[in-house]
Amino acid sequence: MSMNTQGRPTRPGEADGAFHPKTFTGNSGLDMEEPLIFEFGSLETTGVDLDEDDGVEFELGGHRRQAEIGLPGLAEPEAMRHYVRLSRNNYAIDSGLYPLGSCTMKHNPRLNEKMARLPGFGDIHPLQPVSSVPGALELIDELAHWLMVSTHMSAVAMSPKAGAHGELCGMMAIKAAHTAAGRDPKIVLVPESAHGTNPATAALLGYKVVSIAAKDDGTVDLDALKATAEEHTGNIAGIMLTNPNTCGLFERDIKLIADLIHAADAYFYCDGANFNAIVGKARPGDLGVDAMHINLHKTFSTPHGGGGPGSGPVVLSERLAPFAPLPFIRKTQSGLELVETTSATTEGEQPFGRMTAFHGQMGMYVRALSYMMSHGSDGLKQASEDAVLNANYIRVGLQDLMSLPFGERPCMHEVLFDDSFLKDTGVTTLDFAKAMIDEGYHPMTMYFPLVVHGAMLIEPTESESRAALDLFIATMRDLVMSAKRGETDRFSGAPYLAPRRRLDETAAARKPVLKWTEPEAAEVSPAAAE
Numbered sequence: 242m243s244m245n246t247q248g249r250p251t252r253p254g255e256a257d258g259a260f261h262p263k264t265f266t267g268n269s270g271l272d273m274e275e276p277l278i279f280e281f282g283s284l285e286t287t288g289v290d291l292d293e294d295d296g297v298e299f300e301l302g303g304h305r306r307q308a309e310i311g312l313p314g315l316a317e318p319e320a321m322r323h324y325v326r327l328s329r330n331n332y333a334i335d336s337g338l339y340p341l342g343s344c345t346m347k348h349n350p351r352l353n354e355k356m357a358r359l360p361g362f363g364d365i366h367p368l369q370p371v372s373s374v375p376g377a378l379e380l381i382d383e384l385a386h387w388l389m390v391s392t393h394m395s396a397v398a399m400s401p402k403a404g405a406h407g408e409l410c411g412m413m414a415i416k417a418a419h420t421a422a423g424r425d426p427k428i429v430l431v432p433e434s435a436h437g438t439n440p441a442t443a444a445l446l447g448y449k450v451v452s453i454a455a456k457d458d459g460t461v462d463l464d465a466l467k468a469t470a471e472e473h474t475g476n477i478a479g480i481m482l483t484n485p486n487t488c489g490l491f492e493r494d495i496k497l498i499a500d501l502i503h504a505a506d507a508y509f510y511c512d513g514a515n516f517n518a519i520v521g522k523a524r525p526g527d528l529g530v531d532a533m534h535i536n537l538h539k540t541f542s543t544p545h546g547g548g549g550p551g552s553g554p555v556v557l558s559e560r561l562a563p564f565a566p567l568p569f570i571r572k573t574q575s576g577l578e579l580v581e582t583t584s585a586t587t588e589g590e591q592p593f594g595r596m597t598a599f600h601g602q603m604g605m606y607v608r609a610l611s612y613m614m615s616h617g618s619d620g621l622k623q624a625s626e627d628a629v630l631n632a633n634y635i636r637v638g639l640q641d642l643m644s645l646p647f648g649e650r651p652c653m654h655e656v657l658f659d660d661s662f663l664k665d666t667g668v669t670t671l672d673f674a675k676a677m678i679d680e681g682y683h684p685m686t687m688y689f690p691l692v693v694h695g696a697m698l699i700e701p702t703e704s705e706s707r708a709a710l711d712l713f714i715a716t717m718r719d720l721v722m723s724a725k726r727g728e729t730d731r732f733s734g735a736p737y738l739a740p741r742r743r744l745d746e747t748a749a750a751r752k753p754v755l756k757w758t759e760p761e762a763a764e765v766s767p768a769a770a771e
């Protein structure tokens with residue numbers, strides 16, 4: 242066993258030339274090689290040993306099963322081990338630093354989990370009579386209050402289930418406001434550095450997306466915006482802008498942008514995914530924002546990744562508040578009321594419809610409010626300050642070796658590098674990211690934002706200690722020097738030590754294999770293989 246530069250033992254493996262036995266089981270130490278459940282569960286096995294039912298009539302009308310449904314049978318401990326082993330192949334914020342830029346992979350405090358499991362929250366059902374869940378309504382209302390105060394906005398639509406869903410909600414409110422005013426503008430402006438969900442949202446609503454160029458410093462080009470606004474005057478529905486933007490930079494002209502957009506009879510949608518950089522420091526409502534989604538699963542620590550439930554409430558300005566979707570909570574003299582239908586609305590309320598079947602992600606609401614209340618407003622502000630400090634600590638620790646596309650100016654909560662430091666090394670951004678996996682790090686966000694060549698976007702969040710950041714910086718420095726020394730093998734074949742080597746990600750995305758087929762059936766005939 243050898244040591245790396247920080248004195249940590251490296252894992253034995255191909256990379257260091259140490260003896261690496263081919264094991265009989267395919268397992269590697271206590272890392273199990275896990276087959277698909279179909280490959281080891283057998284149709285004949287079942288964890289239940291009840292006798293075959295005798296003479297019991299099926300009561301499913303004509304819907305009687307004709308053949309086996311083909312689900313693998315397993316005993317309970319086997320089924321449990323299968324999923325636990327799979328989960329161990331899953332890198333998570335609970336296993337290590339997760340510097341995925343734009344995603345705010347922060348620690349999920351266990352207190353939040355405990356609160357979400359309280360029977361009064363964990364066991365309620367969306368079809369339960371509203372009168373039996375006043376506490377749940379109060380919690381939603383309290384969370385809405387925290388969101389409106391921290392953003393200084395007039396209303397909040399709680400039900401959207403993710404950031405992208407929130408974008409759709411906000412833009413639908415904007416569309417409804419235009420319709421109510423008898424306007425039908427066709428264009429949404431989106432800066433070049435935007436997250437892909439922004440133009441996708443606009444396109445989904447039938448808008449034409451017009452891109453706005455960035456200046457050399459990575460922020461929106463105000464002159465280009467002015468020119469575009471003039472060119473399409475009267476036909477602009479709004480702008481979708483992220484602040485701080487996806488280059489990790491604060492848009493200093495944001496108020497001028499808001500004024501320009503409002504003067505064009507259009508609305509300002511702010512993508513709030515990067516809110517973690519400014520909580521307690523700047524309020525979107527003061528910046529002229531009309532609608533902004535908040536990713537509770539980013540800024541407010543509710544778990545995310547793996548497609549798990551997110552939550553993307555949308556705060557709305559006074560002008561858009563009347564169009565907030567159903568359902569919403571209304572304060573009355575006799576307490577809180579849940580407004581679920583148009584017939585229950587009152588003068589001035591013109592909901593554009595609804596986004597979800599029920600009321601949103603209750604479990605996430607509990608976690609987010611638990612996070613907010615346990616931090617307090619001062620703690621939330623400090624979390625943002627620490628997130629920005631940590632990103633800048635990494636920036637300063639790496640800027641002499643890696644390349645900053647916009648110069649050595651302070652960043653917000655994430656730091657963006659480009660690939661010019663890899664020029665002539667034969668190592669690409671992708672290779673570099675894969676080598677990080679061998680070192681035990683989830684890669685940073687790669688090739689996004691698109692405005693930067695070979696982008697590497699690093700967001701440590703406030704959860705990481707200084708020691709963790711120092712080790713990360715030292716590891717990154719070791720990798721960069723290795724690339725510069727021409728040790729291309731360390732990169733081009735990486736990852737060497739992951740359960741799977743480098744995958745064909747394009748084929749995986751374009752031709753996903755979503756259905757298991759029995760090996761015999763899948764076997765290619767010799768003729769076809771030739």
Ligand SMILES: *Cc1c(COP(=O)(O)O)cnc(C)c1O
Binds near residue numbers: 404405436487512536
């Ligand atoms: C994460 C993110 C989104 C989308 O949020 P989801 O919750 O993943 O749908 C939108 N914009 C930006 C900038 C993001 O980082």
